[in-house]
Structure formats: structure tokens, C-alpha cells
Amino acid sequence: MKYYYHIIVNPASGSGRGSKVAQRIKKTLDKHHFAYQFYHTAHAGEERQTTQKLLKETLLPWDEAYIENSDMLYPLLVVIGGDGTLHQVVSEVQQISEQQFPVAYIPAGSGNDFARSLDFPKEPEKVFWQIAGTNRPQALTVIHYHEQIQDDSGIAINNVGIGLDAAIVYAANHSAAKSNLNKFNMGSFSYIAAILNVLFRQKGFPILVECNGQQLSFSKAFLCTTTNHPYFGGGVAIAPTATIKDNKLDFVLVERVAMFKIFWLILLLLRKKHMKSRYFHHISTAKLRIISTIPQHGQEDGEEMGERPFDLTLTTTKQLFWC
Incomplete structure (x- = not known):
């Protein structure tokens, strides 16, 4: 599968770590010519507004049929930030109760308990390559x-x-x-x-x-x-x-x-x-x-x-x- 990465970034997360992680991921995206767009938040609540807009205009609910479609760029929502940023995005996604939209996550907070529970690598580039190498989402408990x-x-x-x-x-x-x-x-x-x-x-x-x-x-x-x-x-x-x-x-x-x-x-x-x-x-x-x-x-x-x-x-x- 190929993806178009729609990346919501909280640059202030982790006392500024969010901005640094986003810069590192951008270098990887550019080096390997991936399609992407960043959405940087500037104030509290903006991640929910951005997510809502993407859900209405850009993102697609998951369907197993996409795995076999090598011609399309699946629009994948990616979050760079802390647990609070991920919380806001997932809360907005869950408002669409009839359909399932997957969320990818690159931790850049101070606590990162969610990522720890899934044993994510500490290096953001390694987390990104795990995302890029995955062809279907997991249904996890919230x-x-x-x-x-x-x-x-x-x-x-x-x-x-x-x-x-x-x-x-x-x-x-x-x-x-x-x-x-x-x-x-x-x-x-x-x-x-x-x-x-x-x-x-x-x-x-x-x-x-x-x-x-x-x-x-x-x-x-x-x-x-x-x-x-x-x-x-x-x-x-x-x-x-x-x-x-x-x-x-x-x-x-x-x-x-x-x-x-x-x-x-x-x-x-x-x-x-x-x-x-x-x-x-x-x-x-x-x-x-x-x-x-x-x-x-x-x-x-x-x-x-x-x-x-x-x-x-x-x-x-x-x-x-x-x-």
C-alpha cells in the first residue's frame, strides 16, 4: 500500500519536542519522496478542529479492499504530539460512530504512556518506518x-x-x-x-x-x-x-x-x-x-x-x- 500522510503536529508537546520530532520526520519524508501534508497546531483545541475538517473532506474509512489497490494513495491520519494531543484526535474520530477511521501515532510528549503500552521504539524515525511498513490497522481498546x-x-x-x-x-x-x-x-x-x-x-x-x-x-x-x-x-x-x-x-x-x-x-x-x-x-x-x-x-x-x-x-x- 501507498499512503498520503496527513500529519497533525502539536509543536509545543513535550516542552517543544513535538516541533523537533516533526522536523526529523519531514527529513525522512522528503528524502524518500513520500506524499504528505503537515498541520501544525497553534492553540489548544486546534487538533480537534483540524481532525474534524479532515474527516469531512479528506480521510476515508478503512476497508480491507484498499490493501489490493496499489494505484491509490490512502489518506492516512498521523499524530505527532503527546498523549493529550492523541486523546483530542481520537476523541474527534470516535464521534463518527458508524465508520472506523485509523489513526497513526508518533509520540513526542513528556509521558508517552500510550506508546509505552505498545512498546514503540524511542526513535521517531523507527516509529515512522513501522507505520510505513504496516498494511492494515489494529483494533485496540480505548x-x-x-x-x-x-x-x-x-x-x-x-x-x-x-x-x-x-x-x-x-x-x-x-x-x-x-x-x-x-x-x-x-x-x-x-x-x-x-x-x-x-x-x-x-x-x-x-x-x-x-x-x-x-x-x-x-x-x-x-x-x-x-x-x-x-x-x-x-x-x-x-x-x-x-x-x-x-x-x-x-x-x-x-x-x-x-x-x-x-x-x-x-x-x-x-x-x-x-x-x-x-x-x-x-x-x-x-x-x-x-x-x-x-x-x-x-x-x-x-x-x-x-x-x-x-x-x-x-x-x-x-x-x-x-x-
Whole structure:
């Protein structure tokens, strides 16, 4: 198969890494005379607008018949950016529920948990050649959620969280030092500062979990995350047994305990031995409902969902990825 690459680039992702990766990919495209067009985003939300326009005017839903058509240039959507950029593009693609449009991805963020879950090479050129050498997409699991209180629905490629992780996202995004640190490619320090700040302030909160025909009640939830692969927070294997290729969600809950036990849990987490702790709870399921009546911060793929009560129903759906 031959392709016309329609490449959406977030140049600001990864504290400027997106721009550098795009330049490297452009050199490869030019050297080998590939057909392509770049679409650089200049502000938040532009990736969704560009995706919407391409879906209406340029892209084609996948059909196996294209494999045998050597004369056509299949219009392939490629994303260069971080998990947040990919989240926005996939969310827009999923709005077209009747047809499946494949998405290719070259990671250029600071976390890159989605790429890590698929064991992508670290060199962007190697990722591109994997895309170029693929002749059909894979159907991978993504998370669909519906929040009943505000009647809000969406898609997550990595995870949806309530509590600690979401509070960290909020604190990092609203840090006064974040923009200054980003200018010097030191944005990760604002995230570390947010972790230390929130870790001591986050209180336990009650939640109700419904899954697999059971109701589970927790009085002091601390971290509450639903994921479709092992990683969150830039490489932390919170759910080591999860895989993006099955049709399951992995729910992880950590209870609020004394601070010295929290640090012990973090040590176990870094050594991938946390699943043995009695304060760590893990459930694998195809459908999940989480009710939190006490307002908490929420996040989807590192995007803020606000501080509010939640009544979340989470299920799986499929997205075609060119990988």
C-alpha cells in the first residue's frame, strides 16, 4: 500500500519536542519522496478542529479492499504530539460512530504512556518506518465513559482518574511556575512539585464501585484510576497485568493510609510489587460504575474534568490504530 500522510503536529508537546520530532520526520519524508501534508497546531483545541475538517473532506474509512489497490494513495491520519494531543484526535474520530477511521501515532510528549503500552521504539524515525511498513490497522481498546450527573461522555486512550492523580494534574496545570519552567524545557519540575504538594494534602474520600455483579464500598479512597494498559503518570506501571489488546478495563484503587505507609506503597509501586499490598485494590472488568458523592478532582488522559461529585460508567470500545 501507498499512503498520503496527513500529519497533525502539536509543536509545543513535550516542552517543544513535538516541533523537533516533526522536523526529523519531514527529513525522512522528503528524502524518500513520500506524499504528505503537515498541520501544525497553534492553540489548544486546534487538533480537534483540524481532525474534524479532515474527516469531512479528506480521510476515508478503512476497508480491507484498499490493501489490493496499489494505484491509490490512502489518506492516512498521523499524530505527532503527546498523549493529550492523541486523546483530542481520537476523541474527534470516535464521534463518527458508524465508520472506523485509523489513526497513526508518533509520540513526542513528556509521558508517552500510550506508546509505552505498545512498546514503540524511542526513535521517531523507527516509529515512522513501522507505520510505513504496516498494511492494515489494529483494533485496540480505548475507554468510553459517561458521567451521569452532568450528562457528560468522552473517550480516554490511557486512563480516567478521580482523587490523587487528578488533583496532581490540576495542581501542575495551575502552577504559577509551570509556564516559566516550560521555556527552559523543565516542565517536569512543576509536575514533581505538584506531586509533593498534593501528596500531603489529599484526603481519603468515600466511593462506591459496581462491577462484575458486585458492589464494593471504600471509605478512604486516595487514588482511583481506571486504565486500559499498565501505565500512567509517565511510565508508572500502576496495573502491570493490564493490556491494551484485550477487551477489559483495569480498575485500581489505593486507600488513604498514614504518610509513612504511603511512601512504602510508592516504593512497592516502583518495584512493581504493590499489588500484594492490602491497601491496593485491583479489578479487571468489562464495565464499571464509580460513584463519588464528595467533590473530587477528575482527569481523563491528563485533561481536567473539574472538581465535582462523579457518577461514572466506564466501558470499552475499539479504535483502529495504524501500528
